[in-house]
Amino acid sequence: MSPHTPSAARPKPDAVLTDIANYAQKYSIKSAEAYNTARLCLMDTLGCGLEALSYPACTKLMGPVVPGTIVPNGAKVPGTSYQLDPVMAAFNIGCMIRWLDFNDTWLAAEWGHPSDNMGGILAAADWLSRNAVAAGKKPLVMRDVLTGMIKAHEIQGVIALENSFNRVGLDHVVLVKVATTAVVANMLGCTHEEIVNAVSNAWIDGQSLRAYRHAPQAGSRKSWAAGDATSRGVRLALMAHKGEMGYPAALTAKTWGFYDVSFKGNPFKFTQKYASYVMENVLFKISFPAEFHAQTAVECAVKLHPLVKDRLNDIKKVVITTHESAIRIIDKTGPLANPADRDHCIQYMAAIGLMKGNLTAADYEDNVAADPRVDALRNKMECVELKSWTKDYLDPKKRSIANAIQVFFKDGSKTPNVAVEYPVGHRRRRKEGIPLLEAKFRVNLARKFADKQRNAIYNLCKDQKRLEATPVHEFTDLFAL
Numbered sequence: 389m390s391p392h393t394p395s396a397a398r399p400k401p402d403a404v405l406t407d408i409a410n411y412a413q414k415y416s417i418k419s420a421e422a423y424n425t426a427r428l429c430l431m432d433t434l435g436c437g438l439e440a441l442s443y444p445a446c447t448k449l450m451g452p453v454v455p456g457t458i459v460p461n462g463a464k465v466p467g468t469s470y471q472l473d474p475v476m477a478a479f480n481i482g483c484m485i486r487w488l489d490f491n492d493t494w495l496a497a498e499w500g501h502p503s504d505n506m507g508g509i510l511a512a513a514d515w516l517s518r519n520a521v522a523a524g525k526k527p528l529v530m531r532d533v534l535t536g537m538i539k540a541h542e543i544q545g546v547i548a549l550e551n552s553f554n555r556v557g558l559d560h561v562v563l564v565k566v567a568t569t570a571v572v573a574n575m576l577g578c579t580h581e582e583i584v585n586a587v588s589n590a591w592i593d594g595q596s597l598r599a600y601r602h603a604p605q606a607g608s609r610k611s612w613a614a615g616d617a618t619s620r621g622v623r624l625a626l627m628a629h630k631g632e633m634g635y636p637a638a639l640t641a642k643t644w645g646f647y648d649v650s651f652k653g654n655p656f657k658f659t660q661k662y663a664s665y666v667m668e669n670v671l672f673k674i675s676f677p678a679e680f681h682a683q684t685a686v687e688c689a690v691k692l693h694p695l696v697k698d699r700l701n702d703i704k705k706v707v708i709t710t711h712e713s714a715i716r717i718i719d720k721t722g723p724l725a726n727p728a729d730r731d732h733c734i735q736y737m738a739a740i741g742l743m744k745g746n747l748t749a750a751d752y753e754d755n756v757a758a759d760p761r762v763d764a765l766r767n768k769m770e771c772v773e774l775k776s777w778t779k780d781y782l783d784p785k786k787r788s789i790a791n792a793i794q795v796f797f798k799d800g801s802k803t804p805n806v807a808v809e810y811p812v813g814h815r816r817r818r819k820e821g822i823p824l825l826e827a828k829f830r831v832n833l834a835r836k837f838a839d840k841q842r843n844a845i846y847n848l849c850k851d852q853k854r855l856e857a858t859p860v861h862e863f864t865d866l867f868a869l
Contacts, residue, residue, distance in 0.1 A: 398636065399636050399637045399640075400636060401584050401588070401634075401636040401637075402588075402636065402637060402638065402639045402640050404639055404656055405584045405587050405588055405591075405636070405638065405639070406584060407661075407662070408543055408566070408570050408583075408587050408662075409570065409580050409583040409584045409587060410580070411539065411542070411543065411570075411662040412539055412543070412570040412571055412573070412574040412583055413574050413580055413583055415539070415662065415663075417535055417538050417539070417664055418664075419538075419663075419664040419667075419668060421664075421668050422538050422664035422667045422668050423531075423534055423538070423852070423856070424852060425667050425668060425670065426534040426537045426538050426541075426667055427534060427849065427852055427855060428672070428822065428825055429492055429503050429506075429537060429541075429667070429670065429672075430506070430530075430533070430534065430537065430849065431825070431826070431829045431849045432491065432492065432503075432672055432674075432825055432828065432829060433485050433491045433492065433503040433506050434466055434485075434829075434832075434867070435828060435829040435831075435832030435833065436484075436485055436486075436487075436488060436490040436491045436832070437466060437467065437481065437484035437485045437487075438466065438467045438484075438832045438833065438835055438836050439488060439490065439749065439832050439835060440483075440484045440485070440487035440488050441467050441468070441484060441835070441836065442835060443487060443488070443749075445487075445608060445611075445727075446483060446484060446487040446611070449483055449612055450465065450468065450470065450480045450483060450484065451468075451470055451472075451480070452470070452472055452473075452476055453476060457472070458471075459471060459472055459473045460522075461515065461518035461519045461522050462474075462477065462515060462518070463477035463478075463510075463511040463512070463514040463515040463518070463864070464477070464514060464861075464864045464865065464867070464868055465477055465480045465481055465484075466481065466484075466864060466867035466868075467484070467836045467867055467869065468480075468868075468869060469868065469869050472511075473515070474508075474511045474512050474514075474515040474622050474626070475511075475619050475622050475623045475626070476619065477511035477514070477515070478507045478508040478511040478512070478568075478615070478618050478619035478621075478622045479507070479612075479615045479616060479618075479619035480507075480511075480615070481506065481507035481510055481511055481615070481618075482504055482506075482507025482508065482612075482614050482615030482616070482617070482618040482619060483507075483611070483612045483614075483615035484615075485503065485504060485506060485507055485614070485615070486501060486504055486611055486612070486613075486614040486615060487611045487612070488611075488677045488749045489611070489673075489677055489678070489679060489731050490673050490677040490749070491503045491504070491673065492670045492671060492672050492673065492813075493670070493671045493672075493673060493680035493813075494541075494544065494545045494548060494666060494670060494671065495671065495680060495681070495713070495781065495787065495789060496545070496548045496549045496550070496782070496787075497548060497549060497550050497551055497552040497782070498547070498548035498551060498552050498553050498554060498560050498563065499548070499554070499560055499680070499681075499713070499717075500544060500545075500548055500560035500561075500563055500564070501560075501564075501614065502540060502541035502544045502545055502564075502567070502666060502667075502670060503537070503541075503670075504561070504564045504614035504615075504617070504618055505536075505537065505540035505541070505544065505564055505567050505568045505571065505618055505621075506533075506537060506540075506618075507568075507614070507615055507618040507619065508568035508571075508572050508618035508619060508621045508622045509533055509536040509537060509540060509568065509571060509572065509575070509618075510533060510860075510864070511619075511622065512572045512575055512576070512622055512625070513528045513532060513533050513536070513575060513860045514860050514861055514864045516528055516575065516576070516860075517859055517860040517861040518861045521859075521861065527859040527860060527861055528575070528859070528860045529856065529857055529858060529859055529860065530855050530856055530857070530858045530859075530860060530863050531856035531857070532575070532860070533860060533863075534856065536571045536572075536574075536575060537667070538664055538667045539567075539570075539571050539574075539662075540567040540568060540570075540571045541567075541666040541667045541670060542662045542663065542664060542665065542666045542667065543563075543566065543567040543570055543571070543662065544563040544564060544566070544567040544666070545665070545666030545670075546658065546660060546661075546662055546665070546666060547563055547566070547656065547658075548560070548563060549658075549659060549660070549784070550656075550657040550658065550659055551651075551656045551657060553595075554598055556650060556651055556652060557597055557598055558595045558596065558597065558598065558650060559595070559596040559597065559598045559600075559601065559613060561596050561613045561614050561616070561617035562590075562595045562596065562617070564614050564617040564618050564621070565590045565593065565617040565618070565620050565621045565624075566587060566590045566591065566621070567621070568617070568618045568620075568621025568622065568625075569586045569587050569589075569590040569620075569621035569622075569624045569625050570583060570586070570587050572621060572622050572625040573586040573587070573624075573625035573628055573629065575625075576625055576626065576629045577629070578625065578628055578629050581634075582628045582629060582631075582634075583628070584634055584636070585628045585632065585633060585634025585635075586624050586625050586627070586628035586629075586634065587634075588634040588635045588636065588638040589624045589627070589628070589632075589634060589635065589638075590620075590621065590624055591638040591639055591646045592635055592638050592646075593620070593624075595650060596613055596616075596617070600613070600728075601717075601732065602717075602732075603720055603722070603729070604722075606725070606726070606728050606729040606732055607725075607726065607728050607729075608726065608727075608728050610728055610732075611728060639655075639656075640655070659784075668815065669787065669815050670815075671787075671789070671811065671813045671814055671815075672812075672813030672821060672825055673813055674811075674812050674813045674821050674824045674825050674828060675687065675811075675812055675813075675824070676737070676741075676747045676748075677731065677747070677748065677749045677752075678731060678737045678747060679717065679718050679731055679732050679734075679737075680789060680811070681710075681711070681713055681714035681717055681718055681734070681789060681791075682714065682718055682734045682737045682738070682791070683789060683811040683812075683813070684789055684790060684791040684808035684809065684810070684811050685708060685710065685714075685734055685737065685738050685741075685791035685793060686737050686738065686740075686741045686747050687741075687791075687808045687811065687812070688738075688741075688791055688792060688793040688806045688807065688808050689737075689738045689739075689740075689741025689742045689793055690741045690745055690746060690747075691806050692741075692742060692793060692795060692803055692806055693741065693742055693743075693744070693745035694745070695795070695803050696742050696795050696803065697742075697743065697745070699797060700742075700743065700761055700764075700765065702797045702798050702799065703765065703768055703795055703796070703797060703798070704768065704796045704797055704798045705768050705769070705770065705795075705796045706738070706742070706765065706768050706769040706770075706793065706794070706795050706796070707769075707770055707772060707793070707794050707796070707805075708734060708735070708738060708769060708770070708771045708772070708791060708792070708793055709771075709772050709773075709774050709777075709791065709792040709793075709794075709805070709807070710734070710771055710772070710773060710774070710777070710790070710791045710792075711773065711774065711777040711778045711780075711781045711788075711789070711790060711791075712773055712775075712778040712781075713778070713781060714734060714771070714791070715771050715773055717732065718732050718733055718734040719734055719735075719771045720732070720733040720734075720735065720736075721735075721766070721767075724736060724757065727752035727753060730752045730757060731752050733766075734771065734791075735765075735766040735769045735771075736757075736762065736766060738765075738769065738793060739761075739762050739765035739766050739769070740756070740762065742765060742793075742795070743759075743761060743762070743765070774790070774792075777790040777809070780809070787814070787815075788809045788810055788814075789809075789810070789811055789814070790807065790808065790809040790810075791807070791808060792805050792806060792807035792808070793805075793806055794806070812824060813825075826850075829846065829849070830842070830846060833845055833846060836869070841866065844866055845866050845867065848863070848866070
């Protein structure tokens with residue numbers, strides 16, 4: 389045998405795979421704060437999805453692959469009449485959750501939206517519950533869903549802390565797929581080996597490129613990419629549950645593994661173990677449907693609105709002081725082609741805030757963007773990095789997302805330099821943010837449901853103990869049309 393011939397002996401599973409499987413299957417969540425935050429996350433995430441159902445660009449992608457398909461004991465899609473197989477239901481729920489870029493966010497070396505995993509978790513749990521009841525068995529309850537959410541948040545978020553997928557051109561939805569796969573595989577009752585197999589296949593998959601998130605071709609795929617990823621996670625978990633094999637060196641295999649092919653040969657770095665840190669520290673988008681690096685910029689713009697609304701033509705320049713990640717992702721000049729392009733442009737979002745004193749999902753539509761004042765303001769803006777804010781952004785004890793805006797006028801006068809380091813959805817502003825989050829949920833419920841139905845949903849979601857004990861299929865029935 390040649391000394392260069394590789395051994396055919398099957399290796400032990402990569403430690404990253406077994407750590408994920410151990411956590412998904414064996415770790416017991418003890419944190420009351422994590423469960424309470426998961427409940428708030430459930431409310432906010434479903435509310436974001438209900439708002440998205442007002443947009444035909446979203447709803448055209450929903451429903452079964454083959455129209456008219458009937459799935460006995462299928463998973464229900466909230467706010468619709470659809471009842472689908474768990475894979476397609478996961479896509480539907482994931483798509484509506486992410487469409488308006490208004491659900492929760494995690495910012496670290498990699499960015500992402502951990503509640504994207506709820507598409508797969510809720511669909512799988514609902515499907516399992518309905519089939520259990522049909523077989524005379526006990527259904528899953530909403531505490532199981534909250535546990536799955538906490539664990540999916542943790543898997544996605546802890547991997548993201550030190551490992552940047554965007555710097556190698558990959559989209560963060562790879563972590564949605566991995567996290568959903570692990571949590572749903574455990575929910576299905578997979579063995580430890582089967583969970584490892586499922587997760588290995590998630591890494592083996594070809595991963596999404598970020599081409600659809602950046603100029604000059606930002607587009608609507610960024611709004612359904614997470615639905616695609618979480619539904620794929622459900623599919624891989626179901627395959628593993630049937631006994632489909634895995635690939636123990638999916639990450640570390642020389643030449644052919646994920647590290648060598650997609651991560652420039654570098655192994656993942658970890659600074660902490662999986663627990664409940666991510667859910668406890670997750671960022672909620674409460675005030676504005678804006679890419680999270682711009683949340684505080686919009687807040688600054690809204691504060692400046694009274695000082696500039698009658699002087700827009702007198703503005704000489706607008707200086708946005710920010711952090712490196714914001715400059716890398718959402719600092720854009722030139723034409724913006726569509727809503728997906730606009731909600732990833734810090735200048736556009738700041739311009740709307742300065743002009744209108746608010747920012748809503750409707751402000752990304754063509755009729756608003758056609759206002760000549762928007763681009764006139766954008767052309768007067770410059771972004772400047774403050775390195776201490778870039779450092780604080782990465783500091784695990786701070787995780788700030790700071791921005792400041794100052795407006796300079798042609799006559800030499802200027803506004804104060806308004807700075808906001810932590811958005812209202814940050815853990816440091818939870819007390820302030822929770823009433824606003826609940827109000828946001830009530831508004832979104834009113835978009836789809838009559839008083840009696842939306843009051844039943846809201847009152848249940850406000851009651852932690854009662855919500856956790858509710859069978860999953862009874863919970864999703866409340867959201868059916």
